[in-house]
Amino acid sequence: MEQALGRLICDDAFRDEFYARPEGALQKLGFQLSRVELTSLRNVDRDLVELLARRLDDRVRRATSTMP
Numbered sequence: 001m002e003q004a005l006g007r008l009i010c011d012d013a014f015r016d017e018f019y020a021r022p023e024g025a026l027q028k029l030g031f032q033l034s035r036v037e038l039t040s041l042r043n044v045d046r047d048l049v050e051l052l053a054r055r056l057d058d059r060v061r062r063a064t065s066t067m068p
């Protein structure tokens with residue numbers, strides 16, 4: 001769960017895929033979460049995750065060129 005949340009914050013491409021296809025994005029990277037964990041991640045407000053991601057130093061995140 002913690003690794004998936006970290007990836008959600010630090011990896012723009014994963015975040016885009018997760019919000020489009022949560023289960024597929026997690027499976028693609030080998031994350032095996034319980035239903036409770038998956039529901040918890042799905043309920044994290046995307047705008048808040050985006051805000052946090054933009055505030056991180058670019059050296060610790062995987063930013064895409066489409067990010068403002």
